[in-house]
Amino acid sequence: HGRRARCRPHPHPGRKEEEFEWVKKEYFAREQMALGKIKEGVIMAIEHPGIAAGSATVAGIVLLKRPRSYLIQRVRRVFVSKETLLSGIQAEVNHMRQTVNLMSNESQKLMDRAATAEKRFQKGWNTLREEGRAIQSELKQISDIENQAVGLKGILDQLPRAHASEFRSEISGL
Structure with missing residues (x-):
């Protein structure tokens, strides 16, 4: 098992x-060494079937072209589909960020417009109150x-009627 076959020196050609x-x-x-290695492999496979199956699978994938190309294609498909999925998600996130920024800008514009409208309303309300006071003052003067x-x-x-008619004609002209 642990023995190694030693190479014997080649005798001088004679x-x-x-x-x-x-x-x-x-x-x-060499034959004994190869048979010893095969025997060790068989014993190890009997003692550890999981390792033997894994080794056989890895050897099949590495040594045989078809399983290797199939595995490469599968891995490539997985990566391409994941990459496509990630790029789609990234595009959606960018779109949502743009939408949020746009909504934020629109909200700010609406807030500014509302503040401007409130100032104009307050100015109009003050003008209306001043006009109302002026009208009340005029009405008071008219009443007076x-x-x-x-x-x-x-x-x-x-x-007497003679004097009064003269004043009445002047008042009616006013």
């Missing part, structure tokens, strides 16, 4: 019989004038 004997011994030593006109009419009613 006789053919010696050479033949030497070749025969070398062949026998009407009251004065009523008072003047009362005074005119007390005057």
Whole structure:
């Protein structure tokens, strides 16, 4: 098992019989070494079937062209499909980022427009209140004038008719 066949030195070429004997011994030593290795492999395979099956599978993949090319094609397909999937996901993420940025920009624009509209509304409300106060002031002045006109009419009613008609024609012109 643990023995190794040692190469014997080649005798000096002399006789053919010696050479033949030497070749025969070398062949026998090599054959014993190969058979010993095969025997060790068989014993190991019997003791460890999982390792033996894995070794046979790896040897089949490495040594035979067809399983190797099949495995390469399968791995290539897996990587290509994963790469395609990742690129699609990356494109979707980029699209979503653009959409979020666009929505954020639009939201900011709407907020600015709302602030501007609120300022304009407040300005219009203040202008309307000022106009309302001005109208109330005018109405008060008109009311005061009407009251004065009523008072003047009362005074005119007390005057004699000849004097009163003269004032009434001037008042009606106003």
